[in-house]
Amino acid sequence: MKKLIIGNWKMYPASIKDAKAKFSGIKKVASGLRNVQTVICPPSVYVGDLKKIISGHRCVLGAQNIWIENEGAYTGEVSPAMLSSLGVHYVIVGHSERRAMGETDELISKKVVAGIKAGLTVVLCVGEKERDLDGEYLKLIAEQLTIALRGVSKKDLKQIVVAYEPVWAIGKYALRAATAEDALEASISIKKTLAGLYATAATEVPILYGGSVDAKNAEEFVTKSRVDGLLVGRTSLDVVAFTEILKKIGNLK
Ligand code: PGA
Numbered sequence: 001m002k003k004l005i006i007g008n009w010k011m012y013p014a015s016i017k018d019a020k021a022k023f024s025g026i027k028k029v030a031s032g033l034r035n036v037q038t039v040i041c042p043p044s045v046y047v048g049d050l051k052k053i054i055s056g057h058r059c060v061l062g063a064q065n066i067w068i069e070n071e072g073a074y075t076g077e078v079s080p081a082m083l084s085s086l087g088v089h090y091v092i093v094g095h096s097e098r099r100a101m102g103e104t105d106e107l108i109s110k111k112v113v114a115g116i117k118a119g120l121t122v123v124l125c126v127g128e129k130e131r132d133l134d135g136e137y138l139k140l141i142a143e144q145l146t147i148a149l150r151g152v153s154k155k156d157l158k159q160i161v162v163a164y165e166p167v168w169a170i171g172k173y174a175l176r177a178a179t180a181e182d183a184l185e186a187s188i189s190i191k192k193t194l195a196g197l198y199a200t201a202a203t204e205v206p207i208l209y210g211g212s213v214d215a216k217n218a219e220e221f222v223t224k225s226r227v228d229g230l231l232v233g234r235t236s237l238d239v240v241a242f243t244e245i246l247k248k249i250g251n252l253k
Helices: 016-030 044-051 080-085 105-117 136-148 154-159 180-204 218-224 239-250
Strands: 003-008 036-041 059-063 090-093 121-126 160-164 207-210 229-232
Touching: 003 090, 003 207, 003 239, 016 036, 016 044, 016 059, 016 239, 036 090, 036 239, 044 059, 080 105, 090 105, 105 121, 105 136, 105 154, 121 136, 136 180, 154 160, 154 180, 160 180, 180 207, 180 218, 218 229, 218 239, 229 239
Parallel strands: 003 036, 003 229, 036 059, 059 090, 090 121, 121 160, 160 207, 207 229
Antiparallel strands: none
């Protein structure tokens, strides 16, 4: 299976000129990698312009968030149908930075369904704020998954990707980067939860790791944690470092 590497640009960069330059630089490398599917999730205002410089299917666009309806009186929101009409293929749902702004598991569950209905592949983020010695965090992840996937049938699973992102390992104020063992344990636990919900159909759901991924640790997460790809924040804005990740993952046997 191709590895899935997703760049979450968050609210960067500050100009379309810079966004185009970064996207072009990434695309140049990504287009040559047969074993990697690259997805860049820019701020949605940039999607229309970046779409024009896409060529082929190895480097495509995703969104960072969606609303639960396709049209309506929802000031400031962007709908799944709008993104899909612009040629967006993926959407991140339930990112911890959105959860911190008040998104509940229930709202996330509605967004997951809305994304699927619009034909998008939903990258569902789950992860604990902190770890405890009794493994309660694994129960919390299971609960996040179970609620978020409430409206998702077996046949919808081909549009689901789960990203394990421990909140304590995300961003420049992260306590520490997770170890490959941390990510392996969580990914095994996520697979168990998915198997409980969907039986063998669950094996087709790709699992990603995200949180302080960089060019040094990327390969280890993929090989030792046995995840199907990575969700990369800060480093996805650094064209040199991000394309190094793409090349390293693309060269894995
Ligand atoms: P980071 O962010 O790679 O900058 O830690 C990851 C994310 O928020 O998806």
